[in-house]
Amino acid sequence: MEDARKNKILDTAIELFRAKGYSSASMQDIAEACGMAKASIYKFFASKEELFTAAFVACHQTLLDRAAALEREEAWLNLSPKEKLRRKVEIQLEYTVANHLFMIDFKELPIATNEHFIAAWKRKKAALHAWRRELLIEAYGDPIEPYVWDVVAIFRGIHLEYLSFVQQKVIALPMAELAAFIVDRMDAVISDMIRTQPKPVIEPYNAFYSYLNPSDAPAREETVRRLVDLMDKRIGELAKPEDTKKELQQVAAMLRAECERVPSNTTLIRVLTAYLDGVPELRSYVRQLYNLLS
Amino acid sequence: MEDARKNKILDTAIELFRAKGYSSASMQDIAEACGMAKASIYKFFASKEELFTAAFVACHQTLLDRAAALEREEAWLNLSPKEKLRRKVEIQLEYTVANHLFMIDFKELPIATNEHFIAAWKRKKAALHAWRRELLIEAYGDPIEPYVWDVVAIFRGIHLEYLSFVQQKVIALPMAELAAFIVDRMDAVISDMIRTQPKPVIEPYNAFYSYLNPSDAPAREETVRRLVDLMDKRIGELAKPEDTKKELQQVAAMLRAECERVPSNTTLIRVLTAYLDGVPELRSYVRQLYNLLS
DNA sequence: GTCTATACCTTGATAGAC
DNA sequence: GTCTATCAAGGTATAGAC
Numbered sequence: 001m002e003d004a005r006k007n008k009i010l011d012t013a014i015e016l017f018r019a020k021g022y023s024s025a026s027m028q029d030i031a032e033a034c035g036m037a038k039a040s041i042y043k044f045f046a047s048k049e050e051l052f053t054a055a056f057v058a059c060h061q062t063l064l065d066r067a068a069a070l071e072r073e074e075a076w077l078n079l080s081p082k083e084k085l086r087r088k089v090e091i092q093l094e095y096t097v098a099n100h101l102f103m104i105d106f107k108e109l110p111i112a113t114n115e116h117f118i119a120a121w122k123r124k125k126a127a128l129h130a131w132r133r134e135l136l137i138e139a140y141g142d143p144i145e146p147y148v149w150d151v152v153a154i155f156r157g158i159h160l161e162y163l164s165f166v167q168q169k170v171i172a173l174p175m176a177e178l179a180a181f182i183v184d185r186m187d188a189v190i191s192d193m194i195r196t197q198p199k200p201v202i203e204p205y206n207a208f209y210s211y212l213n214p215s216d217a218p219a220r221e222e223t224v225r226r227l228v229d230l231m232d233k234r235i236g237e238l239a240k241p242e243d244t245k246k247e248l249q250q251v252a253a254m255l256r257a258e259c260e261r262v263p264s265n266t267t268l269i270r271v272l273t274a275y276l277d278g279v280p281e282l283r284s285y286v287r288q289l290y291n292l293l294s
Numbered sequence: 295m296e297d298a299r300k301n302k303i304l305d306t307a308i309e310l311f312r313a314k315g316y317s318s319a320s321m322q323d324i325a326e327a328c329g330m331a332k333a334s335i336y337k338f339f340a341s342k343e344e345l346f347t348a349a350f351v352a353c354h355q356t357l358l359d360r361a362a363a364l365e366r367e368e369a370w371l372n373l374s375p376k377e378k379l380r381r382k383v384e385i386q387l388e389y390t391v392a393n394h395l396f397m398i399d400f401k402e403l404p405i406a407t408n409e410h411f412i413a414a415w416k417r418k419k420a421a422l423h424a425w426r427r428e429l430l431i432e433a434y435g436d437p438i439e440p441y442v443w444d445v446v447a448i449f450r451g452i453h454l455e456y457l458s459f460v461q462q463k464v465i466a467l468p469m470a471e472l473a474a475f476i477v478d479r480m481d482a483v484i485s486d487m488i489r490t491q492p493k494p495v496i497e498p499y500n501a502f503y504s505y506l507n508p509s510d511a512p513a514r515e516e517t518v519r520r521l522v523d524l525m526d527k528r529i530g531e532l533a534k535p536e537d538t539k540k541e542l543q544q545v546a547a548m549l550r551a552e553c554e555r556v557p558s559n560t561t562l563i564r565v566l567t568a569y570l571d572g573v574p575e576l577r578s579y580v581r582q583l584y585n586l587l588s
Numbered sequence: 589g590t591c592t593a594t595a596c597c598t599t600g601a602t603a604g605a606c
Numbered sequence: 607g608t609c610t611a612t613c614a615a616g617g618t619a620t621a622g623a624c
Contacts, residue, residue, distance in 0.1 A: 005589095023317060023404065024404065026616080026617065026618085027617080027618065027619085028616090028617080028618095036590075036591085037590065037591050037592075038591095038618090038619085039590075039591070039592085039619085039620075039621095040589075040590055040591075042618090042619065042620080043589070043590080046619095047618080047619080048617095048618070048619095109315075109317075110317065110318060153452075153455045153456060153459065154452050154455070154479060156455055157451035157452040157453070157454060157455030157456070158447075158448050158451040158452065159451070160451060160454070160455070161447050161448070161450055161451030161454070162447060162451070162495070165447065165495075165496060177495075178495060181492065181495050184486075184490070184492060185448060185483055185486075185487075187486075188482050188483050188485075188486030188487075189479055189482050189483055191482075192478075192479075192481075192482030192486075193479075193482075196478070198475065198478060201456070201459075201465060201467055201472060201475050202459060202464070202465070203466075219464065220463055220464075223463065223464055223465070223466045224466070225466075226466035227466040227467070227468075230466065230467070230468075284384075284468035284469055284470040284471075285468045287388070287468070287469070288465070288466075288467065288468045288469060291391065291460070291463065292463045292466075299607090320598080320599065320600085321599080321600065321601085322598090322599085322600090330608075330609085331608065331609050331610075332600085332601085333601085333602075333603090333607095333608075333609070333610085334607070334608055334609075336600090336601070336602080337607065337608080341600080341601080342599095342600065342601090
């Protein structure tokens with residue numbers, strides 16, 4: 001049976017990657033742990049990167065499967081929205097504790113440049129992202145729609161931070177209680193947002209494309225455009241003579257045009273931003289613009 | 295001037311580590327970027343790990359320095375507590391954007407087993423952690439004291455999550471506004487916690503253990519002191535005869551005295567802790583204490 | 589299909605001329 | 607102090623006998 005052998009390699013690889021990380025877990029280690037020769041692994045997986053990708057995908061499937069199974073349980077429909085949310089958070093906590101390696105940023109890993117892996121990674125990331133959006137909408141309904149990506153971000157941030165404490169084994173609490181605690185905090189954040197209606201930070205447009213595709217060119221251009229719009233608006237509010245403001249706005253317009261041109265003149269952009277940087281009120285805009293363009 | 299050369303290596307290393315990560319930035323790369331031979335680097339830094347540690351330390355000093363500088367500004371005292379908080383959050387955001395590599399978990403890196411690095415890492419982590427606690431206490435006052443570590447955790451989680459969006463260049467907002475947004479969300483979480491008084495998840499005891507670090511001598515002494523205090527208090531709450539508790543508290547006092555003496559008698563410490571370890575309720579304290587002292 | 593043995597490469601680190 | 611040249615270690619991946 002070749003499948004059995006392949007699965008054994010995969011399971012062992014998952015275990016070792018989890019324990020030692022990508023770089024430190026060598027093919028040699030995995031082969032030894034499987035009780036076979038290194039060359040045999042290469043009969044099933046063409047490279048270490050492909051093996052890791054397979055491990056990554058297999059691991060991620062688990063969470064979504066478990067969440068789906070939850071909804072098929074008999075008692076599920078009788079639960080309150082909040083309790084449903086809590087249950088799902090609990091599952092997510094448990095899953096993430098076990099699969100921490102596969103949840104973090106892969107920026108540091110050599111595999112972060114492997115195209116096959118990146119494709120798989122993005123797919124899973126998007127699925128998780130959409131799933132989180134779904135469960136928050138289910139729990140809190142339409143009112144959070146305008147902020148939903150901010151809500152997802154805040155939820156994920158809190159979740160991951162507590163997770164690191166769990167990882168350090170300093171939380172003497174069952175995951176069920178931790179999940180309840182997190183949900184209570186989310187309650188507070190969300191009801192406040194619904195009441196005060198702040199301007200969302202993460203716009204749907206960005207969340208949509210960028211989470212999948214951080215380096216997506218059109219998305220970034222759109223972001224730059226919005227930032228320049230904001231800066232333009234801010235200039236209008238400055239306590240300065242009208243003609244000064246007019247001039248600053250012209251500079252902003254030139255900057256905007258230059259950013260959209262392909263290829264853009266980086267020297268001109270530098271000069272224009274340097275000019276705007278002279279106005280203290282605009283400095284933080286300019287800085288963020290720099291960040292976007294670099 | 296040897297210092298100039300050393301600094302050049304350090305700056306280049308920081309740049310390359312930031313851009314490519316620890317593993318992918320080779321000494322070869324760094325040497326080439328410096329315009330010198332690889333062997334020359336080894337005249338200044340004994341190993342790659344030491345170079346990385348130096349880069350890490352140099353980078354971290356910046357944030358705390360900048361925060362300290364902020365407080366010396368003239369207008370500082372006239373700001374409201376909330377505005378002070380917002381300003382500090384802004385600085386932290388800007389700093390963290392620039393030094394992302396040095397802020398993440400190093401679990402995946404080979405350097406995570408280097409003792410020198412771990413010591414430096416923990417020291418900086420503890421300093422940042424204490425700083426965050428400080429600024430939140432300053433902004434919200436004593437009422438948050440019981441939850442302060444949870445508040446810090448939630449703040450850090452939200453902060454890091456938004457940071458990843460900044461990193462992905464999808465946030466069309468100056469850091470000043472993002473900081474204000476985050477502070478508003480923290481407001482909601484905190485006033486809710488003050489109102490509902492939930493049981494904290496992260497106990498001060500745990501916070502010490504995970505963040506205040508054994509390798510930093512003064513910090514460690516303080517940690518030990520607080521830990522013994524906590525243990526002393528716990529002894530007072532035991533359901534035991536008064537004279538038994540009295541005796542246990544005497545042992546704790548001796549332990550405390552011995553820990554503060556330099557050099558301390560490790561055998562005596564072992565004996566004292568072993569004695570306290572006989573009381574089940576104190577066992578987890580003893581274990582952590584042992585950890586701090588090892 | 590599975591093993592042994594090895595080719596080949598990239599690292600970090602060093603020796604030794606200048 | 608700085609270079610060139612080189613080493614040793616450890617990694618991925620493969621060739622070839624069985």
